[in-house]
């Protein structure tokens with residue numbers, strides 16, 4: 001159960017020598033930590049700035065922990081000269097660290113939001129060890145007593161709205177043409193009017209014949225992921241539109257009509273492309289591996305179609321987090337960016353380049369709407385922020401797993417595509433979006 005902890009004692013002893021000793025002991029007694037951190041072998045510095053008064057050492061810059069395969073070999077104050085020999089240095093102020101310890105939270109989200117900064121090391125390595133990090137913080141001695149206090153209103157379920165119309169916006173207050181959704185709708189009419197069947201694919205067809213089997217394979221592979229992804233978002237958007245319509249949010253619904261239409265065109269674009277350019281009938285579904293299936297075959301439709309029976313704000317947040325933040329804002333954007341960069345640099349497949357350029361513009365509006373919707377829901381339901389952060393952390397993990405799953409299928413990836421570039425871009429996109437949320 002989620003709970004807040006009540007302060008029952010002064011917390012001035014955090015980060016004292018004695019406190020560190022008991023933390024080390026607690027780590028080495030924890031079976032849970034031993035299990036979750038079995039593959040972790042690296043020293044770590046938790047830098048604390050400004051320097052807390054509870055430090056018993058004037059030259060200390062933070063805490064040094066030598067962690068090896070589920071054990072803490074050493075815990076002491078860190079000094080400037082330790083920084084060269086330590087692979088991971090995380091920096092935050094005292095209050096942030098105390099909050100992390102009190103809530104035993106996975107630090108990934110705090111890093112994304114910029115509360116903790118990485119002075120040394122990679123976010124990707126850390127995100128693969130997020131369960132170990134959370135288990136580590138769980139062992140830290142809390143000097144609050146931690147009396148569980150149920151927090152209110154974590155997942156308020158809304159009554160199903162009455163479907164009868166009491167009034168109409170256009171005949172009462174009038175449409176708000178200055179609202180964000182209406183502005184997005186104007187942009188959709190300006191930039192979203194493009195026709196996939198107008199794109200000339202003759203040159204693409206010629207080039208396709210000249211590609212090696214490996215080159216054909218990676219393009220077929222990525223197309224298989226994009227194509228099913230676009231079909232999934234087309235199929236799964238309707239329940240959200242229905243909720244927005246039932247709530248009488250006409251400006252948002254007006255924008256969403258173009259959103260769905262654009263997703264339909266993206267599906268048409270890829271389908272037309274592969275049917276026109278690729279010879280033979282490639283087995284696209286062989287490229288849908290388990291991690292991809294978890295998100296696109298299961299989590300995405302479940303999150304969206306749950307809205308048909310539960311239109312509560314927490315269900316809407318879950319849907320928008322999955323759809324807009326992860327599928328569109330993290331995965332699709334990274335995939336399209338990497339693919340179009342590779343095609344432009346190698347002067348390949350001009351038809352594909354043109355389609356993806358148009359499609360990326362549409363997607364940026366979709367993600368902008370998603371952020372607007374999430375922020376509206378969070379502003380109206382402050383108690384939902386923590387649960388939503390946890391959902392996003394899980395989903396980011398799914399997204400990075402999908403990227404690793406793609407690259408695991410190749411020894412050498414044609415056209416110079418690189419896993420690290422994909423992972424780094426995905427994490428940065430996610431980080432960029434998360435900072436726009438009112439969490």
Ligand SMILES: [Fe+2]
Pocket residue numbers: 230233262263266363
């Ligand atoms: Fe799309």
Ligand SMILES: [Fe+2]
Pocket residue numbers: 233263328362363366
């Ligand atoms: Fe989209």
